Amino acid sequence: MEPATTRRDYERELRQAGIRITKPRKVILQILTGSEDHPDAMAIFRRAVKIDASISLATVYRTMKLLEGLGAVHRHAFEGGPARFEHADGAHHDHLIDLDTGKVIEFHSETIERLQQQIADELGYDIEHHRLELYGRKRR
Amino acid sequence: MEPATTRRDYERELRQAGIRITKPRKVILQILTGSEDHPDAMAIFRRAVKIDASISLATVYRTMKLLEGLGAVHRHAFEGGPARFEHADGAHHDHLIDLDTGKVIEFHSETIERLQQQIADELGYDIEHHRLELYGRKRR
DNA sequence: AATGCAAATGCAAATCGTTTGCAACTGGAT
DNA sequence: ATCCAGTTGCAAACGATTTGCATTTGCATT
Ligand SMILES: [Mn+2]
Ligand SMILES: [Mn+2]
Ligand SMILES: [Zn+2]
Ligand SMILES: [Zn+2]
Numbered sequence: 001m002e003p004a005t006t007r008r009d010y011e012r013e014l015r016q017a018g019i020r021i022t023k024p025r026k027v028i029l030q031i032l033t034g035s036e037d038h039p040d041a042m043a044i045f046r047r048a049v050k051i052d053a054s055i056s057l058a059t060v061y062r063t064m065k066l067l068e069g070l071g072a073v074h075r076h077a078f079e080g081g082p083a084r085f086e087h088a089d090g091a092h093h094d095h096l097i098d099l100d101t102g103k104v105i106e107f108h109s110e111t112i113e114r115l116q117q118q119i120a121d122e123l124g125y126d127i128e129h130h131r132l133e134l135y136g137r138k139r140r
Numbered sequence: 141m142e143p144a145t146t147r148r149d150y151e152r153e154l155r156q157a158g159i160r161i162t163k164p165r166k167v168i169l170q171i172l173t174g175s176e177d178h179p180d181a182m183a184i185f186r187r188a189v190k191i192d193a194s195i196s197l198a199t200v201y202r203t204m205k206l207l208e209g210l211g212a213v214h215r216h217a218f219e220g221g222p223a224r225f226e227h228a229d230g231a232h233h234d235h236l237i238d239l240d241t242g243k244v245i246e247f248h249s250e251t252i253e254r255l256q257q258q259i260a261d262e263l264g265y266d267i268e269h270h271r272l273e274l275y276g277r278k279r280r
Numbered sequence: 281a282a283t284g285c286a287a288a289t290g291c292a293a294a295t296c297g298t299t300t301g302c303a304a305c306t307g308g309a310t
Numbered sequence: 311a312t313c314c315a316g317t318t319g320c321a322a323a324c325g326a327t328t329t330g331c332a333t334t335t336g337c338a339t340t
Binding site: 077079096098099105107109111112115116119120123124125126127128129130131132133134135136137138139 | 217219236238239245247249251252255256259260263264265266267268269270271272273274275276277278279
């Protein structure tokens with residue numbers, strides 16, 4: 001049977017956007033698509049250095065900005081820390097951040113999404129994007 | 141008739157929290173309670189200097205942190221810019237940011253709030269606080 | 281396979297928003 | 311009026327991110 005979703009081919013996408021596939025970009029894309037967490041630039045950099053020791057942090061930042069512009073990654077600015085990233089594969093979701101562990105849990109509510117639309121409608125706005133973050137602690 | 145809501149007396153609150161009412165704090169509180177917008181530290185500083193030319197930006201930052209800790213102000217980290225503040229008087233609300241003008245529009249949905257609770261419940265979490273920001277443009 | 285050149289890189293320095301060390305200065309309790 | 315811990319202004323430090331620039335590299339062209 002077929003996989004439920006086809007994985008995006010980011011290198012193809014970059015190429016057809018007229019952007020060069022360089023070694024650092026290959027490495028960073030590989031890290032991004034191979035991770036299911038939300039690493040920050042420094043974490044991506046550390047992982048990248050293991051694959052290609054010559055990569056610089058500046059290039060990680062430049063690449064994240066490039067990929068964000070192409071819609072290939074999402075940037076999150078959770079409270080307190082540096083920006084964190086995730087590949088833009090997969091469906092939209094929002095985040096619950098565990099204040100004790102820093103763990104990020106993904107969730108999605110179609111109802112909330114609809115209500116957001118409705119609110120924007122009533123205010124005469126079109127939503128470009130939004131951000132819903134819940135900060136909490138495990139109940140015990 | 142009485143006003144619908146009684147305005148908080150921040151100076152009293154500070155005093156009873158064992159915190160000194162200094163001149164810079166008076167000025168900053170006056171600015172905060174007298175504003176209905178969401179100024180950043182530099183904007184607060186500029187307004188403060190007009191009232192007392194000796195105030196420093198460092199004190200604005202220190203005071204904002206102090207007031208935030210006391211629950212007297214809320215800090216927002218909207219996309220792109222520096223942190224912005226508003227006094228914590230009034231009821232909870234979320235924000236719609238106009239991407240063209242930077243204008244911040246407040247809204248509230250009891251239904252969304254309830255759904256957030258429900259989601260956290262199902263994930264076994266207690267929400268400490270949350271952040272819902274809509275970024276959009278005026279429909280035309 | 282060699283050439284050419286704009287695009288991309290690494291490095292270090294710069295920038296931005298925010299925080300902090302420290303000596304001088306109050307607020308407010310006595 | 312005195313006292314002293316809390317608070318201030320200043321400048322320097324900070325962490326995250328961006329940028330200038332000389333060098334390297336992808337890749338389109340021969
Ligand atoms: Mn996610
Ligand atoms: Mn508000
Ligand atoms: Zn959402
Ligand atoms: Zn809310």
